[in-house]
Amino acid sequence: xxxxxxxxxxxxxxxxxxxxxxxxxxxxxxxxxxxxATKTGVFKKAFPERHIDCGIAESNMMGVAAGIAxxxxxxxxxxxxxxxxxxxFEQVRNSIGYPxxxxxxxxxxxxxxxxxxGATHQCNEDIALMRTIPGMVVINPSDDVExxxxxxxxxxxxxxVYLRFGRLAVPxxxxxxxxxxxxxxxxxxxxxxxxxxxxxxxTVSESLAAAEKLAADGISAxxxxxxxxKPLDEEAIIKAAEKTGKLVTVEEHSxxxxxxxxxxxxxxxxxxxxxxxxxxxxxxxxxxxxxQLIKKYGLDSESIYEKVKAFVK
Numbered sequence: 001x002x003x004x005x006x007x008x009x010x011x012x013x014x015x016x017x018x019x020x021x022x023x024x025x026x027x028x029x030x031x032x033x034x035x036x037a038t039k040t041g042v043f044k045k046a047f048p049e050r051h052i053d054c055g056i057a058e059s060n061m062m063g064v065a066a067g068i069a070x071x072x073x074x075x076x077x078x079x080x081x082x083x084x085x086x087x088x089f090e091q092v093r094n095s096i097g098y099p100x101x102x103x104x105x106x107x108x109x110x111x112x113x114x115x116x117x118g119a120t121h122q123c124n125e126d127i128a129l130m131r132t133i134p135g136m137v138v139i140n141p142s143d144d145v146e147x148x149x150x151x152x153x154x155x156x157x158x159x160x161v162y163l164r165f166g167r168l169a170v171p172x173x174x175x176x177x178x179x180x181x182x183x184x185x186x187x188x189x190x191x192x193x194x195x196x197x198x199x200x201x202x203t204v205s206e207s208l209a210a211a212e213k214l215a216a217d218g219i220s221a222x223x224x225x226x227x228x229x230k231p232l233d234e235e236a237i238i239k240a241a242e243k244t245g246k247l248v249t250v251e252e253h254s255x256x257x258x259x260x261x262x263x264x265x266x267x268x269x270x271x272x273x274x275x276x277x278x279x280x281x282x283x284x285x286x287x288x289x290x291x292q293l294i295k296k297y298g299l300d301s302e303s304i305y306e307k308v309k310a311f312v313k
Contacts, residue, residue, distance in 0.1 A: 014039025128257025192222030
């Protein structure tokens with residue numbers, strides 16, 4: 001995919017905020033001394049009066065965002081996923097989730113692809129944490145087109161939203177002209193009859209590449225992109241379970257509590273089928289180049305291909 005355009009979804013986040021800022025004067029962007037990394041600096045440059053740097057005080061920033069939302073504004077609180085979901089969990093739960101405030105959380109640098117920042121910054125638990133908060137919408141876009149659409153959808157949705165973005169540039173797989181984003185609606189990117197690969201975030205493009213390799217072996221793999229992990233498109237999962245009988249979930253997140261767990265909840269109750277979860281297997285990450293880490297932890301297309309092939313056979 002070297003000739004495919006690649007953009008980091010954190011870049012998409014910053015650009016989308018700047019565009020939305022032109023249309024909606026009620027948007028306020030908060031950051032925790034990371035505007036350059038989260039790319040909210042783009043918004044800050046365009047609308048300095050609507051950008052607040054809260055300093056390295058993420059928990060306080062969530063409280064500030066809650067207060068701003070209570071005045072009728074729409075705050076986007078931005079920082080690394082580890083700090084947004086991890087360090088500030090109590091404030092997100094009690095100050096934003098419990099009162100159902102209209103706060104959008106832009107969590108960048110999620111997953112193992114944070115790379116050289118190492119295990120302490122590689123947040124592979126954030127989806128699990130955010131899923132447990134009642135009323136919290138959880139979105140994990142796959143590319144630039146989807147990420148920008150997700151930011152707009154988050155603004156339009158009334159209530160708390162957790163947006164998950166990555167540091168690593170990933171292939172643009174969606175067509176900007178035809179793409180339509182709907183909260184809670186999965187997208188079938190490839191039809192298949194032997195197995196269904198259900199992916200989210202940067203693993204969507206890797207899963208598509210794996211499906212092409214499987215096709216060469218005579219294995220017909222369906223690929224479904226789950227960009228909204230909560231609310232989940234249960235109908236799409238049930239149909240896939242009934243169609244192929246074998247589901248493989250792929251995520252740049254722990255296999256505990258993330259996309260795989262959400263899919264298994266649906267399958268166990270409504271459409272029994274075999275499920276294999278591919279993700280971070282209950283271990284911490286390590287420092288290293290993002291692409292090498294993705295391969296080492298089995299999230300690259302070749303690893304997905306090998307695991308799915310064995311699962312089907």
